[in-house]
Amino acid sequence: MIRNYLKTAFRSLLKNKGFTFINIIGLALGLATCLLIVLYVVDELSYDRYNTKYERIYRVNTDLKYGGVVTSFAIAAPPVGDALKNNFPEIENAVRISPALNIRFKKGSQDIAEDKVIYCDPSLFSIFTLPMINGDPKTALNDPNAIVLTESSAIKYFNKTDVVGQTLTINNDSIPHKITGVVKDVPVQSHFTAGFFLSILSQESSRDKTFNHFSFGTYILLKPGASSSHLEAKLPAMMRQWLNGSMNMDKFEKGGNYIRLNLTPLKDIHLQSNRQRELGPNGNIQYVYIFSAIALFILVLACINFMNLSTARAANRAREVGVRKVLGSSRWSLMVQFLSESFMVTLAATIIAVLVSWTLLPAFNQLAGKQITISTQLVNWLLPALAAIIIIVGIVSGSYPAFFLSAFHPAHVLKGKISTGFKGGMLRSFLVVFQFSISIFLIIGTMVVYNQLRYIQNKDLGFNRDQLLLIKNVNALNNPQLLKQQVKQLPGVVNATLSAYYPTNTTHFPNSISSEHKSGLMAEYWSVDEDYLHTMGMHLLTGRGFSSQFRSDSLGMVINQTAANMLGFNNNALNKTLTTGQGPNARTYHVIGVVKDFNFSSLRDNISPLVMVMDQDWRQLLCVKVNTKNLPLFLNQAAHEWKKLAPNQQFEYSFMDADFDALYHTEQRMGSLFVVFTALAIMIACLGLFGLAAYAASQRNREIGIRKILGAGVFGLVTMLSKDFIKLVLIAIAIATPLAWLVMQKWLQGYAYRQNIQWWVFVLTALAAIVIAMITVSFQSVKTVMANPVDSLKEEG
Known part of the structure; x- marks a missing residue:
């Protein structure tokens, strides 16, 4: 039975090549875009999760208020790590990390500057998951002049990884450092990068015992089952006690000042931390939310197109449904037939989307500043996700056409009474409004982002950075x-x-x-x-x-x-x-x-x-x-x-x-991605509008033929067919404009120096949406109006 449904569905799709092509391309476009965004979001959310103990690792931050100025640091005082470990039994271990500045290593007669050098405590390898290829992670950094290399750094300087026992000279101090270990490269999805690990014991500042000098990134590893919130609640009193030894805390706090410690989970650093002295540039959780929403919206748009294009064919398939029902086909069997077509289209679109995504991934990486690769781990969750997408999208896309087409009454169908036309399609009207609301929202958002970037680039900064x-x-x-x-x-x-x-x-x-x-x-x-x-x-x-x-x-x-x-x-x-x-x-x-x-x-x-x-x-x-x-x-x-x-x-x-x-690479990349996604959303929305215009025009073929015979002109007929769609676009403008204003105003609040959203942004967006809709609808309307009225009257008769 299933084989018969699939065979019939394949023949039906093959018979209507144009409809099938547009449907598959529309879905593939939406799915490919959605898939690329999902890869981006998964990559952002995976930062630091390569650490097997990441759920128990926390960074210790310092908040300072002094003289009315509040500063949030991603670092802590040198003795904080050991003090926390020694005073709180729920802490298993602690480590300090500090980037080394202006380090140059000798390689033959060359001095090579390296910017991925960090000083760290020997406990680094017992907290962070950095698998050691050669050497003992427990003792690798116990010597002040020890150094641990990553795999790529070892190959760069020695052309091999078996280098434990050899030396590498830092030209800054001419002291040879003994290589005591080689670890695998730090994953790209890490909030810090490193190619060389130096022992922090060589730094005199690491022995500083004062608590009001902030200089080291400090991380703690909690014991299993320990509560970070309970620990954090104890920190203010303990910090005050530590500080009392070096300063008059009563006098300090009386002036409204404070020095406080707090904790940030390791997994939240990349997306939810924007403090001074971060170990590297971080992402922004807002962009994850925004692009996740865009992925969902674009996928929904693609599904809406399938519905609109399927109902646009209703007039052509009405007699088929009527004959099938007269011959005894049940509504259930007809629904299964149409859903079979939907699944076949979705499967074909998914295959194309995967190929397109794989082909465009290098370009997408360059645009988004990513290094996403197709790994075994990625494939393991991607294949089940794609199977789920095929099922969900197939059902969502095909459900409405299946219910709609299978509901035709055979007597009405064979008499030509199959639909009340465009004005009776409330759901289809809603879908058009929904599609264009998303497109208008994205257009406004893109223009606001680019205006802000242009404002930043042209603002008088108080100094001249040119040349x-x-x-x-x-x-x-x-x-x-x-x-x-x-x-x-x-x-x-x-x-x-x-x-x-x-x-x-x-x-x-x-x-x-x-x-x-x-x-x-x-x-x-x-x-x-x-x-x-x-x-x-x-x-x-x-x-x-x-x-x-x-x-x-x-x-x-x-x-x-x-x-x-x-x-x-x-x-x-x-x-x-x-x-x-x-x-x-x-x-x-x-x-x-x-x-x-x-x-x-x-x-x-x-x-x-x-x-x-x-x-x-x-x-x-x-x-x-x-x-x-x-x-x-x-x-x-x-x-x-x-x-x-x-x-x-x-x-x-x-x-x-x-x-x-x-400094604004993130915004520039996001702006470029906004342009691409906006263009895709508009393209998908236009495909849906094209399908709905075809549907509406097909329902009014006889009316158009009579009007032409009675002397109606082409312009008047095109206007008649287009005005209902323009009304829907105007409704979409009314809905999307205030929503976009609210969201982008909130986004701009992240800038102390920002440009107000200009009124012309909304006017230009509204005009662009109307023009795009007019071009899309007019193309189909003109084609219908220019047809021979005799042919349409014969078909209707």
């Missing part, structure tokens, strides 16, 4: 100042400055500052040289910048507007005395200038207090302002000067405008 070249790792030179002097002599160079701090850097150094009027304020503390302000194109509101001609400038300080206002100086900050740090680390400066506020972090955040001092102890890069049209020539000249001073060092550089754009 600023950043030459990196200058602290590898014996005399960075000499490189600066030589580069400044090159043609096209306007100025140059040595510093570790620049506005597009994601890592800054906070420090406490106080004045006679303000007991304490947390501010960014930057060490710069005398050419910094001029090179960066920053503007002074009052006073002056640093100058090598004034020896007293070593104790001078330039502050930004926000710092001046929060310290209570307002317009009278010059020559005021400020103190940075506390205790033996405290230093006193006098204010020599106030710089206009500039954005030195993401535009998601408000500008915070910042102070600059003239100190070259932290020189990590040379920033060069150039004014030349021949950048390749200038880069060759700069590289030549570098090679003269450091022949074995790599010449690494970037441009500040590119670094600035990199």
Whole structure:
């Protein structure tokens, strides 16, 4: 019996090749899009879950409120890990992780800079799942000069993985480090990346016993069955007790200040953490929600198209249904027949969707910034998911046509009375409204995202990032100042400055500052040289910048507007005395200038207090302002000067405008994905509208024929057939516009600096939706209207 149903269904589909092709392509398009989004969402949700103990691993965070400024750190004080482990029996183990900056390894005569080096406690391998290929994970980092490599790093430096016992020299200190282990590469789905693991025991800062210096990423492993919420509730009292040894907590808290610890589950770090000093760039749970909804909507749109296109064929299949019923076919058998067709279409569409997704996966990875691969683990859950999709989509897509077509009364069908036409199809009207509401929502969302990105790129940031070249790792030179002097002599160079701090850097150094009027304020503390302000194109509101001609400038300080206002100086900050740090680390400066506020972090955040001092102890890069049209020539000249001073060092550089754009790579990728998904949603909605237009036109063939014979013009007939659809699109506009405004307003709230949604976005979207609908409907309407009226009257007769 089933074989007969399938054979009949295949013949029916083959007989109507055009209908079958459109249906399969529409479903395949929706399923392929849905499948790619599902791969993206699964990848985002899988971060850090490669760890077998991930459900028991938590990161210890620090929240600091000082001087009215609240800062959330993803790090904790050096002794916090051991203190927690020793004082709370529910904690099984703890580990500290800190990225190592400006590490260069020797490989032959070359010095290679590596940015995936981390310092960590020996307990790292007992908490995180990093399988060791060679070596003993329990003792691998017990020696301060030990180093563990990942598999790819071992191959890079030694062309093999059996390297335990060999040495690797860090050029920064010329100390050979003994390789004590090789682990498998850290999975891509990790919130931190590493190619080299150094023992944290080699760092003097790791032995710091104060609790008010935050410097290490700290992770704890809870014992099975331990409650993280109960533990977190105990932390405030314990932290206060620890801090009492190094500061007057009563006085500190009386000023409304606090230092608090809290916990973030390991599995939530990637998508739900956006703190200072994260170990790497994180994702955003909002995008997971958004794209999950888009995947569902696009799949629903594809199913709606199947329904609309199937009912559009109703007139052509009405006599078939009538004859089948007269010959004794039951409604149940007819429903099974139509569902069989639906399953066959869905199966074919799914196969095509899988092939399309597999083919487009590399392009999708590039667009989304992912490294998704088809693995055995992925196939294990994907195959059952696809089987479920075939069943669900087949039933959802085919159920309405099956009920609709099988319900035809044979007497009415054979007399030609098969439907009340378009106006009686309330469900079909609802589906059109639903489809276009989604499309309009996506169009508005895409335009808002791109307007915000354009606003960010064109906003006056308070400094000039154009043609600023950043030459990196200058602290590898014996005399960075000499490189600066030589580069400044090159043609096209306007100025140059040595510093570790620049506005597009994601890592800054906070420090406490106080004045006679303000007991304490947390501010960014930057060490710069005398050419910094001029090179960066920053503007002074009052006073002056640093100058090598004034020896007293070593104790001078330039502050930004926000710092001046929060310290209570307002317009009278010059020559005021400020103190940075506390205790033996405290230093006193006098204010020599106030710089206009500039954005030195993401535009998601408000500008915070910042102070600059003239100190070259932290020189990590040379920033060069150039004014030349021949950048390749200038880069060759700069590289030549570098090679003269450091022949074995790599010449690494970037441009500040590119670094600035990199801060918003996520938004740019999401904007591109929005465009693609919006275009697909519109295409699918148009297919559905095309099917419904065909259905409506087929129901009015006789009316159109009579009107043409009586003298009706083409324009009037097309307008008559189109107006009902335009009404539905207008309803969709009325529904989607306020909803899109609410959602995108909430999205924009994530930016401290944002552009208001412009009125023309809604007008342009509405016009675009109407034009798209008109073109889609008119194509089918014109085709129907241009047909010979005699043919339509013969068919109806």
